[in-house]
Amino acid sequence: MKLILPVEVADELMPHLPSEVNVVRxxxxxxxxxxAIDAEVYFSxxxxxxxxxxxxxxxxxxxxxxxxxxxxxxxxxxPTYLERDLILTNGAGVHAIPIAEFTIAxxxxxxxxxxxxxxxxxxxxxxxxxxxxxLWDASVLIIGAGGIGQEIAARAKAFGMxxxxxxxxxxxxxxxxKIVGVNEWRSLLSEVDYVVIATPLTSETKGxxxxxxxxxxxxxxYIINIARGAIVDEPALLQALKENWIAGAALDTVFTxxxxxxxxxxxxxxxxxxxxxxGHSPRVKERSLALFLDNLNRYSHNKLLRNIVDKNxxx
Numbered sequence: 001m002k003l004i005l006p007v008e009v010a011d012e013l014m015p016h017l018p019s020e021v022n023v024v025r026x027x028x029x030x031x032x033x034x035x036a037i038d039a040e041v042y043f044s045x046x047x048x049x050x051x052x053x054x055x056x057x058x059x060x061x062x063x064x065x066x067x068x069x070x071x072x073x074x075x076x077x078x079p080t081y082l083e084r085d086l087i088l089t090n091g092a093g094v095h096a097i098p099i100a101e102f103t104i105a106x107x108x109x110x111x112x113x114x115x116x117x118x119x120x121x122x123x124x125x126x127x128x129x130x131x132x133x134x135l136w137d138a139s140v141l142i143i144g145a146g147g148i149g150q151e152i153a154a155r156a157k158a159f160g161m162x163x164x165x166x167x168x169x170x171x172x173x174x175x176x177x178k179i180v181g182v183n184e185w186r187s188l189l190s191e192v193d194y195v196v197i198a199t200p201l202t203s204e205t206k207g208x209x210x211x212x213x214x215x216x217x218x219x220x221x222y223i224i225n226i227a228r229g230a231i232v233d234e235p236a237l238l239q240a241l242k243e244n245w246i247a248g249a250a251l252d253t254v255f256t257x258x259x260x261x262x263x264x265x266x267x268x269x270x271x272x273x274x275x276x277x278x279g280h281s282p283r284v285k286e287r288s289l290a291l292f293l294d295n296l297n298r299y300s301h302n303k304l305l306r307n308i309v310d311k312n313x314x315x
Contacts, residue, residue, distance in 0.1 A: 001300070002038055004056060004063075006045035009289060013043075016293055018300070030055030041299065042066045043292050050078050057084055065299055069288040071095060071148070072228060073309055074201045088309040089295055093147040094287040095279035099226050100151035102278035103196055104159070106224050106250035109272060111135055136160035139192040143185055144199030144227065145173060146315075152196060164188050166199075168313070189216040194224065201228035202314035211236040214245055221246045226278045229254040241268050252278040 002022040005013055010025045017023070025033040028045070030052035039060040044053065046069055053076060057063065063084070068076060069091040076088070109115065111133040120127055138161050142149040145165030153163045153175040165176045166185035173179055180188065182204075189195065195217065199205050209223070210233040217223070223246060225232055234255045240246050248270030254263075257276055265271050295305050309315060 001040055002036070003296075004032070004036055004039050004042040004060060006043060008045050009285065013289060013293070016289075017296075026052075026056060028052060030059075032056070032059055036060040038062050040064045041296070044068050046070065048076065050075060050081075054078070054080050057081065065089070065305070067091075067292050067295060069094065069292075072200055072315070074228070074314055077311055077314060082311060087305065088311060089305050089307045090309050090315075091288055091291060092307045092315075094284055094291060095281075096148045096151040098281035098284070099148050099198075099278045100155050102252065102274075103152045103224055103226055104155050106252075106272065107135055107140075107156075107194060107222075110222050110248060110250065111138070115269075115272070137162065138194065139164065140194040140196060141165070141185060141188050141192040142176075142196045142198055144197070145176065145179060146198065146200075148226070149196070149198040150175070152198065164192065186213060186216060189213065189221075190218060193218070193220060194222050197223070197225040197227045197231055199227055199231065200315035201230055205231050207231070207233045209233060209237070211239070214240040217246050219244065219246065222248050222250070224250045224252075225254075226252045229257065238264055238268075241270055244270075248272070250274070252276055 001020065002024060004024045004026050007025045007027050010023060014023065024036045024039055028047065036059045040062060042056055042060065042063055044066065048068065063086060065087040067089045071090055071092045073088065073090050113132055136159060140156055140161050140163055142152055142163065142165045145167040149165055150173060153165065156163050157175040163176050164178045165173065166180050166182055168182055170179045170181045197209065209231055214236055237249065241249060250272040251265065252274045253276050254265065259265060259273060265273055291306065298305050
């Protein structure tokens with residue numbers, strides 16, 4: 001069997017591969033260090049460019065399975081890619097723990113008014129009677145109750161929150177008080193204190209957090225986006241934040257990344273912008289390689305692979 005492996009991790013993977021496996025290394029520009037005409041498996045790495053994928057596809061006509069380390073694969077599913085009959089698996093789950101922790105951090109920063117407390121510290125100002133909120137008995141709607149959403153729910157439950165979720169195929173899940181379908185979550189917006197966007201970016205979810213959705217939320221509601229910026233109608237969100245339709249937003253991802261310095265989002269007191277870093281962890285590489293190696297073992301033994309992407313659905 002011949003594998004195409006990213007130069008970033010090929011050497012780390014080599015000791016764990018079967019002796020009969022041949023390896024072709026590929027860099028982030030799609031340059032291969034050997035002939036890949038008979039390669040079956042392609043393991044790409046983070047920050048993959050569509051042009052890189054296209055170069056690999058052209059060099060590997062017998063490719064059968066592609067594993068991407070990201071959970072989101074919308075940038076991979078180009079028309080050129082979809083012309084090929086490939087099994088695509090993704091890295092769903094490898095970022096779930098750090099993203100879930102980051103989401104709770106966003107909630108705590110809002111509930112405990114950490115921005116104001118940091119400012120008071122910098123000013124050596126001791127303000128008695130400073131008011132904060134509890135997470136206990138607060139409610140959260142997690143739009144996208146997949147692997148990341150479920151990790152968020154587990155941590156939110158430990159804080160005593162009431163947890164609602166949405167998913168394509170509703171079913172009871174641990175830590176959720178209620179799970180609804182993808183067309184039903186809007187009915188819950190008037191009941192919740194926090195809305196967490198954890199759904200993949202697809203043609204159906206692009207721009208779905210629009211003015212109508214934001215108008216349905218409570219004035220004290222706080223929205224958190226740890227998914228993709230394009231899921232949110234950014235002009236509508238700016239209006240909602242400026243006119244106090246909602247209490248605020250925490251945005252780890254935005255429509256244009258990096259966020260331009262002139263963006264109004266930087267200057268609003270009720271917005272917390274972070275540089276798409278919620279999934280960062282020193283353990284991500286370890287988890288990513290372990291998932292690929294487990295799937296490679298499954299592939300070698302003709303077993304069902306983990307995290308197969310429905311390319312029509314986009315995740």
